[in-house]
Amino acid sequence: QKEVEQDPGPLSVPEGAIVSLNCTYSNSAFQYFMWYRQYSRKGPELLMYTYSSGNKEDGRFTAQVDKSSKYISLFIRDSQPSDSATYLCAMSAGNNNDMRFGAGTRLTVKP
Amino acid sequence: DTGVSQDPRHKITKRGQNVTFRCDPISEHNRLYWYRQTLGQGPEFLTYFQNEAQLEKSRLLSDRFSAERPKGSFSTLEIQRTEQGDSAMYLCASSSITGSAGGNTIYFGEGSWLTVV
Numbered sequence: 001q002k003e004v005e006q007d008p009g010p011l012s013v014p015e016g017a018i019v020s021l022n023c024t025y026s027n028s029a030f031q032y033f034m035w036y037r038q039y040s041r042k043g044p045e046l047l048m049y050t051y052s053s054g055n056k057e058d059g060r061f062t063a064q065v066d067k068s069s070k071y072i073s074l075f076i077r078d079s080q081p082s083d084s085a086t087y088l089c090a091m092s093a094g095n096n097n098d099m100r101f102g103a104g105t106r107l108t109v110k111p
Numbered sequence: 112d113t114g115v116s117q118d119p120r121h122k123i124t125k126r127g128q129n130v131t132f133r134c135d136p137i138s139e140h141n142r143l144y145w146y147r148q149t150l151g152q153g154p155e156f157l158t159y160f161q162n163e164a165q166l167e168k169s170r171l172l173s174d175r176f177s178a179e180r181p182k183g184s185f186s187t188l189e190i191q192r193t194e195q196g197d198s199a200m201y202l203c204a205s206s207s208i209t210g211s212a213g214g215n216t217i218y219f220g221e222g223s224w225l226t227v228v
Contacts, residue, residue, distance in 0.1 A: 042221055101153025
C-alpha cells in the first residue's frame with residue numbers, strides 16, 4: 001500500500017461544476033498538507049497548504065483535512081476551463097525530506 | 112523572474128552519456144531539493160540541501176547520480192552513464208526555513224525533461 005493514495009482519474013466536468021478531489025494516506029505523522037496544480041509538461045505550482053485538521057478557503061478553492069480519517073480534499077467551485085490540469089496532493093510530517101506526493105488526478109473542465 | 116529556474120528544459124541524450132542539470136532556487140531560500148517525476152506519477156524525492164550541505168539522499172539516487180550546491184546558491188544534478196530508465200522530468204524545488212509552514216511548503220521549477228535514447 002502506498003503512503004498516499006490518489007485516484008488518477010481522469011475526471012471530466014462541465015464548466016461551472018463543483019469539483020471534489022481527494023487523497024487518503026496511511027502515515028499518521030503527516031501534519032502538513034498541500035495541493036499542487038500541474039499543467040502539462042510544467043512544474044507543480046503550489047495552490048494551498050493546511051496545517052493539521054480543518055478547512056482553508058482561498059477564492060474558489062477550499063482545502064479540507066480530516067486527520068481522524070486520514071483523508072484530505074480539495075474543492076473547486078465554479079470550475080473554469082483554465083482549471084484543467086493535474087492536481088497533486090502532498091503531505092509531510094515536518095521533516096525536510098519526507099514530503100510524499102499522490103500520483104495526481106487529471107482534471108478536464110469542458111466549456 | 113524570482114521563481115526557481117532550471118536549465119536545460121529539455122535534454123535528449125544517448126545511453127551511456129553524461130548529463131548535467133542546473134537549478135537556481137528562489138534567492139532567499141536556503142533549502143533546495145531535487146525530485147524525479149515520471150508520467151502518471153507524483154514527484155519522488157531524490158536529495159536535499161540546506162545551504163551547501165547535502166543532508167539527505169534517497170535510495171533512488173544511485174551511484175551514477177551526484178548533486179552539488181557548492182556555494183549554497185545554485186545546484187547541479189549530474190547523471191553519469193545514462194540509462195533508458197533515467198528518462199523522466201527532474202524537478203528542482205526550494206523553500207525557506209522561515210517561510211510558510213516552517214519551510215514545509217516547497218516551490219518547484221519548471222523541470223528538466225530527460226530523454227535517453
